[in-house]
Amino acid sequence: MDWRIFHAVDEFASDHRWLAHATYDFETVGVVLYAAAVCLLWLASAPGGERRLKFAALSGAASGALGLLINQAIARIWHRPRPYESHAHVYHLTNSRDPSFPSDHATAAFGIAFGVYAFDRRVGRVFIAIATLIAVGRMIVGAHYLTDILASLGVALVSAFLVWRFGRPLLYRGIVLLERLTDPLVRRFHERRGHATV
DSSP: OHHHHHHHHHHHHHHTHHHHHHHHHHHHHHHHHHHHHHHHHHHTSOTTSOOHHHHHHHHHHHHHHHHHHHHHHHHHHOOOOOHHHHSTTOOOSOOOOSOOSSOHHHHHHHHHHHHHHTTOHHHHHHHHHHHHHHHHHHHHTTOOOHHHHHHHHHHHHHHHHHHHHHOHHHHHHHHHHHHHHHHHHHHHHHHHHHHHHO
């Protein structure tokens, strides 16, 4: 079943190579912009104000990082070859030799999204939508099977839950430390924005 789904997606990508290449370009640039969005989410909090967005940003970063650590543990137990390593002549736009199961891209993207959602559902929905595009894109470019993506979804959910349930004290300490560095950088911007809205 896993191969049949991958093969169907792969044939579609091969028949619509413009879409596959556009997806590859989106993932190349989009992943960087996605990470930058987490930083912007942090900086969107006015110094001395509510810390909800800071909690969301740091939770997202922590959940994504934890998910990647779990992936490394899984890879030590089972190194699943990439689809193009196991099946000759499949269409693909990546040549990574990292384990296929789970997908690091999808795990990090969903981990960040669920971590953000745990503290801000409105913003979190946007991150989840983008993470879904990234995850689907991993299949379109021929990098992963569907079960790799589903496993990433599960790892990300567990990671975000653990951070939300047990990591709040550490998140708070991290916020207090980091905002000493970032608040002075954005204070003037937020002050100008406050005067503009008066």
